[in-house]
Amino acid sequence: MATAPSFPELPLFDLRLEPQDLEAVAETLRSGWLTLGPRTAAFEEAFAEQLGVRHAIAVSSCTAALHLAYLAAGVGPGDEVIVPAFTFAATAAAAVYCDATPVFAEISSREQPFIDFEDVERRITSRTKAVCAVHYAGYAAPVDRLKALCDAHGIALVEDVAHAPSATLKGRKLGTWGQSGCFSFFSNKVLSVGEGGLLCTDDDDVAAFVRSRRSHAMTSGTWDRHSGRTDTYDVVALGYNYRLDEPRAALLLSRLGRLEADIERRRELTIRYRELLSGVEGIVVPFSGDEIAGSSCYVIPIMLERDGTQGEVSAALRERGIQTSIFYPSIHRFSAYRKRFPDISLPVTELASRTELTLPFYPHMSYEDQDRVVTALSEVVKP
């Protein structure tokens, strides 16, 4: 007999929408126009302005954005894309969609769990078409140095900005350093609407390619025909259905107005979490306090000093009503990838995956709940 689900009292993530968000969606549903149309265009314009880029193209997910970013970079059969393995599977899977090989690079350390610059440099070959940097947890990967490296080799830098809307490095928004920046609006993200994504770029050719391929490379869309601009279309290449729909675009537009305030609250809570966590023995807290100002503070990752205790610490917290998650299991250790790449060894990445735990965190989290998580952690972690 199936057991009833038992939801934790303190979940990893909690979403709170405002009445104006619900009204924006309801108004869209009442309008009778539900797919790619004026609300998507309005959201794209607002997002591009907020980032300071020429083009923001909404798509159905960050995975779709990554696929189109790699294709736009010319990635094809036999090519290589250098990616971290300490990320969600999508960063690598999108390279496989292009019949290319994901080449896994190490992260720098558990304190700086970003793709390692020197290891990327070592792994560049004549087949490398792109490097993808993930701004893990909302903090900036070294895209300034990676951009210079990619430029020197004539390859594309793609930024996986799934965690980091409105975050910055040296005052410049993440997602705008590379050829393309790929955002996620998945349900637990900083700007979440269930499913959705966006690709930003300053490159007009990349933008034209992505706009075309997100909707089957048709020369006109349903909205163009509905609004009388044209009544026919051609299909000029192999494209995809990677369209965003209008209710989600309306929700994104409504929520975008509060993004900065949400992130400010996340920063405040992150600073407080880190102060409390500094009193817990037996853990490493990634990043430095200095990095918070430029971060979107998506999640609170910690690393356990004692290897081999991740399962028991997570279970003990679950017993106390606290949910945790592993951000992320190493991609090359998943069955599908292990079969294809049996000999890969990335010791720093693997140690991070074996010792990482992500703690409950959301902008309306109370101080009391933060205290509860940290007290429980200090009870269950053995230094």
Ligand SMILES: Cc1ncc(COP(=O)(O)O)c(C=O)c1O
């Ligand atoms: C780092 C990273 N890249 C890519 C993705 C894929 O995003 P989506 O679910 O929008 O396709 C995610 C989301 O889970 C992610 O965390």
